Amino acid sequence: xLLGYAFMYNPIWFVVALWRRKTKVGxxxxxxxxxxxxxxxxxxxxxxxxxxxxxxxxxxxxxxxPRGPIPVHTVAGEPAPHGHVFVTVQxxxxxxIRLPVAG
Numbered sequence: 001x002l003l004g005y006a007f008m009y010n011p012i013w014f015v016v017a018l019w020r021r022k023t024k025v026g027x028x029x030x031x032x033x034x035x036x037x038x039x040x041x042x043x044x045x046x047x048x049x050x051x052x053x054x055x056x057x058x059x060x061x062x063x064x065x066p067r068g069p070i071p072v073h074t075v076a077g078e079p080a081p082h083g084h085v086f087v088t089v090q091x092x093x094x095x096x097i098r099l100p101v102a103g
Contacts, residue, residue: 002044009036 014037017030072080 002040002047005036005040005043009033009040011037 014030014033017027017033020026020029074080
């Protein structure tokens with residue numbers, strides 16, 4: 001994705017946009033090239049650390065999904081059940097399938 005952005009927002013296209021038209025409206029593509037190049041540098045800066053952590057970081061496995069910091073309650077005011085919840089889905093072939101949903 002970053003390569004696609006780098007293809008669109010680069011100094012070569014900026015020079016081409018400057019070379020084409022010299023009117024106020026004709027300069028908008030050149031201005032957008034500047035905005036895009038600034039955004040691309042910010043995106044590369046922020047994505048690089050994440051990509052390195054994904055490549056070389058330790059994998060920690062957990063046995064259950066993390067609980068949120070905000071307590072969830074039912075309408076009656078009781079704590080929400082976080083056990084297994086089953087949802088019945090009717091498919092187009094009129095057969096019913098029970099799917100487990102994390103709760």
